[in-house]
Amino acid sequence: MKIKVQLSMVLNLDKCIGCHTCSIPCKNVWTNRQGAEYMWFNNVETKPGIGYPKEWENQAIHKGGWTRDKGELRLKAGGRIHKASRIFHNPDLPIIDDYYEPWDYDYESLISAPGKKHQPAIHPRSQLTGEPMDITWGPNWEDDLAGVCETGVRDSNFSGLDHAIYLSFKQVFMFYLPRLCEHCLNPACVASCPSGAMYKRDEDGIVLVDQERCRGWRYCVSGCPYKKVYFNWKTGRSEKCIFCYPRLEAGLTTLCAHSCVGRIRYVGVVLYDADRIQEAAGATTDREIYPSHLDLLCDPSDPETIAAARSQGIPEQVLAAARRSPVYLLAKTWRLALPLHPEFRTLPMVWYIPPLSPMEALAENQDIMAAVDNLRIPVRYLANLLTAGDEAPVRLALRRLAAVRAYMRSVRVENKAGEAIAASVGLDSASILKMYDLLAIARLEDRFVLPTASHPDKSPLHGIQGCGGFPERR
Ligand code: SF4
Ligand code: SF4
Secondary structure, three states, rough: OOOEEEEEEEEOOOOOOOOOOOOHHHHHHHOOOOOOOOOOOOOOEEEEEOOOOOOOOHHHHOOOOOEEEOOOOOOOOHHHHHOOOOOOOOOOOOOHHHHOOOOEEOOHHHHOOOOOOOOOOOOEEEEEOEEEEEOOOOOOHHHHHOOOOHHHHHHHHHOOOOOOHHHOOOOOOOOOEEEEEOOOOOOHHHHHHHOOOEEEOOOOOOEOOOOHHHOOOOOOHOOOOOOOOEEEEEOOOOEEOOOHHHHHHHOOOOHHHHHOOOOEEEEEEEEEEEEHHHHHOOOOOOOHHHHHHHHHOOOOOOHHHHHHHHHHHHHHHHHHHHHHHHHHHHHOOOOEEOOOOHHHHHOEEEEEEEEOOHHHHHHHHHHHHHHHHHHOOOOHHHHHHHHOOOOOHHHHHHHHHHHHHHHHHHHHOOOOOOOOHHHHHHOOOHHHHHHHHHHHHHHHHHEEEOOOOOOOOOOOOOOOOOHHOOOOOO
């Protein structure tokens, strides 16, 4: 058993309000400069929709991630020889129009315009060429389903569903999907890089690009199935989400998580068995990947895991943070948080709690099992997004979320016992109350549980308190 540490995030889609607040501090701090105008390390998409860049989920087009071929795990885009033959033209790369052509406005002429009868107007101009342009697409063009009657048919999560029904006015559904780099355990971007510039940090699993070594081949861009590596046209190098590691090293959480208005984000440490990554990523069928992925995550309170971690030099403060990890609780213990498109076989480490949608049945106090089947968002759609089409884990997560509401209403409003509700979803009252605490009212120090410094002996930050010790918003 080779225990490794991974910093990980859970996003509760049930609470995301699509405000984009998370994207703004990320943009302002990390990609607010020339060459990075079109980059959004964190973006928020509306589902259904084809997202940013267009149709990023459709690997028949983009050929990102891994595939299982003759029992072997292989990059979907082909091996080194295949890549070398196309090194000066990679047809799998998205073009700028798939993201969007970034633009701004000539504010100066607006401010300095002389007094006239009519208000002055300014037109968009390209940030790439400086020329006037027509805006035809943007990083969230489909916000709140805008235009989805046209683009929605290309959303690959409708597989097995009649999209025409779900995109009609009466049946339509929507939810928000905030996205960042998944800091995968089996990152296709790292495996695709011919220069060895992409790497996974040993101490916490954050995936980074070494700017000195990057030669701008861009195979990481096409190799990432989530399209979360971007090419900077000014520097000629690739860039990506760095999970705000300078903040994490100081005991602060990521900017997207800290700024989240809906308080939907949880950040914590998980321990995993690195010896079994290939086995998990190479599971025989797509639906077997999620359970094998979960199996990789080790119980941080298990004496055998702790002994193995100590023998490999994992610091005590990291083990302590792993034992309090909200990510482990939500993903492994309660099975509420699920991976995004596990069928890409990169073993993503940003997890999503699926959204409940308006459920009249639950409000009318019908049984939870039936209520989940009457959701406005089809379970099949969520399963295509989160569990390679397997509906059972999605149903379990939704039933448990619904059970928390039913339990609290039963106890607090109707003054009745809630044990039967908890038992119906395989839990007890203590677990339901703990779940309610974490999902509904958790304070900052429960949502973000970070070790103080990964290498206290090497870091000048040693001794700084965790984020709970800072005067942050609660
Ligand atoms: S999501 Fe991040 S870690 Fe995973 S393949 Fe893409 S860039 Fe690499
Ligand atoms: S800030 Fe939070 S609630 Fe708002 S869009 Fe981002 S993830 Fe959703």
